[in-house]
Amino acid sequence: MTGLWNDFNDAKSNINLIPKGTLAKVRLTIRPGGFDDPSQGWTGAYATRGSTGAVYLNGEFTVLEGQYARRKIFTLIGLYSPKGPDWGNMGRSFVRGILNSARGISDKDMSPEAQAARRIGGFADLDGIEFVARIDVGTDANGDDKNEIRSAVTPDHKDYAAIMGAVAPAQPPLSQGQQSHNLQGAPPPQGSQSSQAPSATGRPSWAQ
Numbered sequence: 001m002t003g004l005w006n007d008f009n010d011a012k013s014n015i016n017l018i019p020k021g022t023l024a025k026v027r028l029t030i031r032p033g034g035f036d037d038p039s040q041g042w043t044g045a046y047a048t049r050g051s052t053g054a055v056y057l058n059g060e061f062t063v064l065e066g067q068y069a070r071r072k073i074f075t076l077i078g079l080y081s082p083k084g085p086d087w088g089n090m091g092r093s094f095v096r097g098i099l100n101s102a103r104g105i106s107d108k109d110m111s112p113e114a115q116a117a118r119r120i121g122g123f124a125d126l127d128g129i130e131f132v133a134r135i136d137v138g139t140d141a142n143g144d145d146k147n148e149i150r151s152a153v154t155p156d157h158k159d160y161a162a163i164m165g166a167v168a169p170a171q172p173p174l175s176q177g178q179q180s181h182n183l184q185g186a187p188p189p190q191g192s193q194s195s196q197a198p199s200a201t202g203r204p205s206w207a208q
Helices: 086-102 112-117 160-164
Strands: 023-031 035-037 042-049 055-063 072-080 130-139 145-153
Touching: 023 160, 055 086, 072 086, 072 145, 086 130, 086 145, 130 160
Parallel strands: none
Antiparallel strands: 023 055, 023 130, 035 042, 042 055, 055 072, 130 145
């Protein structure tokens, strides 16, 4: 006897992934880790410190609209690794992209207003922020495929306006007190593909 419930060779695999490269409006929720270092601007107990000494933001990204609405994607935003600056630099680049996307700023805009909009008073300013993300596919701790978010889409992209909807204006300059908590240093250059590739644990080698 042959039928749908006797022969399962043509049944679709249950890999419930959002396709790589999908653009979607998302909301970032930071899952607090209780670690602070005021000298770095890490306050509010948002950062998490891992057993190896790596420090990161534990990001939960919720898709807000479209085919994949309400789906959640979990990605770490690197702040520090004892193995070197790469992970923290990637994290700072990602946050810069998030701010550009959320606040409607071209990455090439270096006006005083744009520079002010790329500053935050602390990680609380990122908790709940909405932006357009490019969804990627990486691997989890077991080596299985999982969705990740590693980059944000800015107004320079042709599909940004349609996905984001009403674009938020650039934020006004912050007070001196707020600026004192900014993430330190200048935006890093793009890293090589090999330095960004995750390992079988789902994290870059320097973050383990």
